[in-house]
Amino acid sequence: MAGIASVASLQKSPSYEIYGKSEWPRDPKSVIVLALIHDEAEPDLDWWDGKRGTPGNRRIESIANNLRQWLKEDLSSDAYLLPYDVEKGGIFLKDAAVLAGLGAIGMNNLIITPEFGPRVRLRALLLDVDLAPTGPIDFAPCAGCDMPCKWACPQEAFKSGSYSRTLCNEQMKRDEANTVIVEEGQEKDVPSRYIKYCRACELACPIRG
Ligand code: B12
Known part of the structure; x- marks a missing residue:
């Protein structure tokens, strides 16, 4: 899945209110958030193997790189793939995913998507073009749930x-x-x-x- 959020709205999201604004290269305007399903039938997608991350992370990174290439070739737009870790310049991915309309934060503190629940992993690209945001959506997954x-x-x-x-x-x-x-x-x-x-x-x- 994919969605778009504005960098301005992200900088005002709850996690940035706690940690303050981030410095990014260039002057990004939009964030494209990608979500890759991590079904419980494929648990190995989520197994960490040291510096190489997880197989699922490598898969979503390759999807992000293909998208980056396409944006460059077809739209002449330079997108920037963000690192995973916030300390290394990454963004708070759940906040971005909520603003991009991929789902809502659940009581388990994970983003819950209508399609796959919380069983997704996220990555994001920054773009210096203003794109129309695709969220947030009206979705309250935990209302009435016995947790x-x-x-x-x-x-x-x-x-x-x-x-x-x-x-x-x-x-x-x-x-x-x-x-x-x-x-x-x-x-x-x-x-x-x-x-x-x-x-x-x-x-x-x-x-x-
Ligand atoms: C550090 C980290 C951890 C730490 C600390 C977790 C934490 N809650 O901070 C530890 C190691 C404990 C951890 C554990 C796990 N993590 Co983790 N983690 C991260 C990381 C790198 C940064 C998260 C962070 O520091 N957030 C800042 C803290 C202060 O905020 P927070 O507790 O997340 O709560 C904020 C949001 O809920 C938000 N929020 C709340 N309500 C609302 C409403 C709106 C409208 C908005 C916009 C935002 C918002 O504001 C809160 C306060 O800032 C992210 C990747 C990334 N770059 O974002 C992955 C990430 C959040 N983790 C992920 C996962 C899957 C896990 C685990 C299940 C372990 C695993 N198998 O990978 C557990 C589950 C923990 C849980 N229930 O939250 C996924 C979540 C996917 C999803 N469906 O949500 C992420 C996105 C990475 C990925 N691969 O996609 N994690």
């Missing part, structure tokens, strides 16, 4: 009533301690280790489109 996400969390990260980043982070550290070492003798391109980060609150979400 299976809350009960699924192994760290009870929702026990205060809302998502706790600190408790979630504890689980991420545990997942890192449980890094899977792949046996030697594998093909050259297969990673030798990977981390299976928790997806409990994501996979418990009943929104499936």
Whole structure:
């Protein structure tokens, strides 16, 4: 899926209110947000293999690069693929995705899309052209839900009533301690280790489109 948000609206979104404005090369006007489905039937898309990220991230990055190429060739527009990490110049992708109309932030603190629930991963391109925003949309996925996400969390990260980043982070550290070492003798391109980060609150979400 893809959507468009304006950089001006992104700079005013909740995460930027907390962290302040970002500096980007050139003078970007629009953000194209891409979402790639990460179905639970393909869990390996989401396994981290050190510096190389995840197979799903590499797939969405390749889609973004193809789009960038097309924008350049067909529209003479220079799009800029943003890094994943905010500290490295990336954007707050969930905020951007909400503003681009891809979904809404759920009680599990993930973007929930009408089509695939929270089972998507995001990347974004910046453009120095003003494009009409495609969102936000009128969508309230958690209204009336009994929150299976809350009960699924192994760290009870929702026990205060809302998502706790600190408790979630504890689980991420545990997942890192449980890094899977792949046996030697594998093909050259297969990673030798990977981390299976928790997806409990994501996979418990009943929104499936
Ligand atoms: C740092 C990080 C983490 C940290 C901290 C999580 C956190 N909540 O901050 C840790 C390591 C714990 C983590 C865990 C996970 N993460 Co993470 N993480 C990130 C990263 C790199 C930055 C997020 C960040 O720092 N946000 C800033 C903090 C302050 O904000 P926040 O807690 O997210 O809450 C903000 C939003 O909810 C927003 N918001 C709330 N309401 C509204 C309403 C509107 C209208 C708007 C515009 C915004 C908005 O404002 C809040 C306050 O700033 C992003 C990638 C990126 N570049 O954005 C991925 C990302 C958010 N993570 C992702 C995922 C999938 C996960 C995990 C499921 C682990 C996994 N298997 O990958 C868990 C689930 C955690 C959870 N339930 O939120 C996905 C989310 C996809 C989705 N469907 O939403 C992202 C987008 C990366 C990706 N590959 O696409 N993550």
